[in-house]
Amino acid sequence: MENGETAGDASRPWQSYHTVYTNAKAGMDGVDKEKVQRIVYEMSKGSKYFENEERKESYMRQKIENMRVQCTKLSTADISHHQKVADRRIAELEATRDLSRIWLHVDMDAFYAAVETLSNPALKGKPMAVGSMSMISTANYEARRYGVRAAMPGFIARKLCPELIFVPVDFLKYTRYSTLTREVFQVYDPNFIATSLDEAYLDITEVCKGRSLASEEIAEELRRGVYEKTGLTCSAGVAPNRLLAKICSDINKPNGQFVLPNDQMAVMTFISSLPIRKIGGIGKVTEHILRDAFGISTCKDMLEKSGLLCALFSRSSADFFLSVGLGLGKTDAPQLQTRKSMSNERTFSATDNQTFLYEKLAELAEMLYADLKKEGLCGKTLTLKLKTAAFEVRTRAMTLQNYILSSEDIFKHASKLLKAELPISIRLIGLRVSHFREEKFGPSDPAQKSITNFILQGDASGNNVVDHSCLESNAVDDFMMDAANYLTCTHNTSDYGCKYPLDIPQLLDSGYDNVVHVEKNNGLLDGEYEEMNSPDSIGRISESHETDIRHFAEMNSPPSCNKSGDNVTTVSNLEVDDAVTSSIQQEEILWVDDYKCSVCGIELPPWFVDERQEHSDFHLAERLQETAESRSSSTIHMMKQRLIPRGKLQNQSRRKKQKPSLDQGKYLPIDIFFTKSNQN
DNA sequence: GGGGGCCTGCTCA
DNA sequence: TTCCATGAGCAGGCCCCC
Incomplete structure (x- = not known):
């Protein structure tokens, strides 16, 4: 090992445990780093978290080793070639240097903690942290x-600090103070870029010119303005990009500022001795890789080491590293940032209780949808x-x-x-939605609905129209699934109304006359439930959606609906002969004790409505398959195909090979995320 | 066979 | 006993489709 700190010392194992103390923050200069590392190490040792950190560290070491091996494989000719490439690239990047703009980065000092101290002056001078026993959001300088x-x-x-005072997080309060600071920023740059509640970038070029003031004076004035408006201090950094x-704003923290002149020599001098970890974009892992594999610190x-960087990293990664070496950064006014995804996640005590997990998932789905709608x-x-x-x-996605x-x-x-x-x-469970539609939809856009809602609700006019645009490929399969579910549901009237446990009121408040309020099934009064599940109400659905389903059936063969006006649509409406139908009916699933599947014995609680439905579909498909095999019925075969959930088909055909899980100790990826793709 | 979409895992703030 | 939440981006690899 080139670096003793990385290698560690057998008698002081905490030296190689970097999890918490990875980079000194402002106000931590005099901290006994080794003591902190030892305490953190001893308190973490043996935990699952610790084991995972060790696994990650080991993976990182593997990556570093691979990089080293690749370095040693480079011939003199290779090195010479890559050095030429690097020199050319450096010249090209240098040509893009723009020293015409003056950027100011403002960073509030220990923001959350400072706001809390304003609210409660008794905290002043005492070590305090905003957060909880499980996690700290920020700590004041005393802490x-x-x-x-x-x-x-x-x-x-x-x-580490037994007298530490904990204050719970209050985001509303911080947002209010953040708004006040932004009112000040606005004066200096109406297009300032807020990167978080407590940080922003301002292009102060125009204001400096317009008022004939030096950037230093503007920075001082802005900080004073923030203090007068909020009672909070902040730090500022001024530089050409x-x-x-951002680096400059950290230099004289707290309540200070640093100005780097718009001069190439000054920039190069400033950047040359700067540790790479100070650069935004270089974190713990990159720092270790660059340091331990290439000796870059x-x-x-x-x-x-530009030649090596060009040899072993992809073009974009190498460009980034070379730009850093030149002190180049963004100087343009960025394009309007558009959100690319939205997510929600929650942590809880580890559990395998499936009821709990599905409940969490439902909560997250509701929360995420509310955010999206907003x-x-x-x-x-x-x-x-x-x-x-x-x-x-692990992440699992579907488009x-x-x-x-x-x-x-x-x-x-x-689910x-x-x-x-x-x-x-x-x-932890998290949900993320991405791949957003270009144009936004209103709070209640009836033009697009899920097919399940569509079947139940009809279109905005109260009519039931099959949207052909929604019935392509996979969507057709979804529709088939839902139609099949619908039919099997109505076949068993006691199950009806339990199919869509999460149907929410706003989707039903759009003036649809023929809506049955299935969303109430969870908190339904007995009488309401009976009324809802009465043949009459089912008849209302059957009649009102008859046109859609018939239309659909004409396009897709099975399934089709009974046009006779019977109140209860049964599986016999499918284009499957009576013998098959009765066979399926005989196999109908009963939930023993309202919990256990009578066919295979799997346990599914009553509130796993979708799961139960899918489970029923599975047995139905199974039965159909058996029948199809014995009777060679092409129609049945088609039905069987349709009844296999699309996800399963997709999984078979398209699912990527699963990497062995880390748990199994077989996970040994060798590529680093930004290395060249063509390396061996 | 190659382009490009899709998905996962990972990184960083 | 206890180790976060959220957003964004990218590399790599698989696989569909032209």
Whole structure:
């Protein structure tokens, strides 16, 4: 090992445990780093988290080793070639240097903690952290002297500083103060870029020119303005680009500022001795890789090892590293940032209780949908994130044919993704929606609805029209599934109304005359339930959607609806002969004790409505398959195909090979995320 | 066979 | 006993489709 710190010392194993103390924050200069590392190490040792961190560290070491091996494989000719490439690239990048703009980065000092101290002056001068025993959001400067910092678990912080005071997070309060600071920023740059509640970039070129003031004076005035308006201090950095301005704002923290002149020599001098970890975009892992594989620890080293960087990293990564070495950064006014995804995730005590997991999933689906609705967004890619009890993070995604426009849709698809992972013990579930539609939809856009809602509700005029645009490929399969579900549901009237547990009121408040309020099934009064499930009410659905389903049936053969006006549509309406139907009916699933499947014995509680439905479909498909095999009925075969959930078909044909799980100890990826793709 | 979409895993703030 | 939440981007690899 080139670096003793990385290698560690057998008698001081905490030296190689970098999890918490990865980068000194402002106000932590005098901290006894080794003592902090030892305490953190001892308190973490043996935990699942610790084991996972060790696994990650080991993976990182593997990557570093691979990079080293690749370095040694480079011939003299290779090195010479890549050095030429690097020199040319450096010249090209240098030509893009823009020293015409003046950027200011403003960063509030220990923002959350400072706001809390304003609210409660008794906290002044005492070590305090905003957060909880499980996690700290920020710590004031008194606490930082003990090594307490953001993203540190509270119980470790208390060990480091026993008199530490914990204050719970109050985002509303911080948002109010943030708004006040932004009113000040606005004066200097109406187009300032807020990167978080407590940080912003301002292009002060025009205001400096217009008022004939030096950037230093503007920075002082702005900081004074923020203090007068809020009573909070902030720090500022001024430089020719945003990358440098951000670094500068950290130099004289707290309540200070640093100005880097718009001069190439000044920039190069400033950047040359700067540790790479100070650069935004270079984190713990990149720092270790650059340092341990290439011996790069300062920005100057980036240029000195430019040939190696060009040889072993992709073009974009190498460009980034070389830009850093030159002190280049963004100087333009950025394009209007458009959100690309929206997500929600929750952590809880690790559990494999499936009821709990599905409940969590439903909550998340509701919350995420509410957020999407608030911003008028709808996307078609849904990603499920899971963190296992062993802290392994997995994501599973699916892109749908149609945009997601209801919480039930989110839940329905997320459930499929989750189901594929069960059984599993997890401590976090997250949901993300991405692939947004260009134009936003209104709070209640009836033009697009999920097919399930569509079947139940009809279109905005109260008519029931099959939207042909929604009936392509996969969507058709979805429709077939839902139609089949619908038919089997009505076949068993006691199940009807339980199919869509999460149908939400706003979708039903759009003036549809023929809507049956199935969403109430969870909190339904007995009388209401009976009325809802009465043949009359089912008849209303059957009649009102008869046209759609018949229309659909004409396009797709089975299934079709009974046109006779019978109140209860049965499976016999499918184009399957009576013998098959009766066979299926005989196999109808009973939930023993309202819990256990009578066919296979699997246990599914009554509130797993979709799961139960899918389970019934599975047995139905199974039966149909058996029948089809014995009778060689092409119609039945088609039905059988249709009744296999689309996700399963897709999984078979398209699913990527699964990497062995980390748990199994077989996970040994060798590629680094930004290395060249053609390396061997 | 190659382009490009899709998905996962990972990184960073 | 206890180790976050959220957003964004990218690389790599698989696979569909032209």
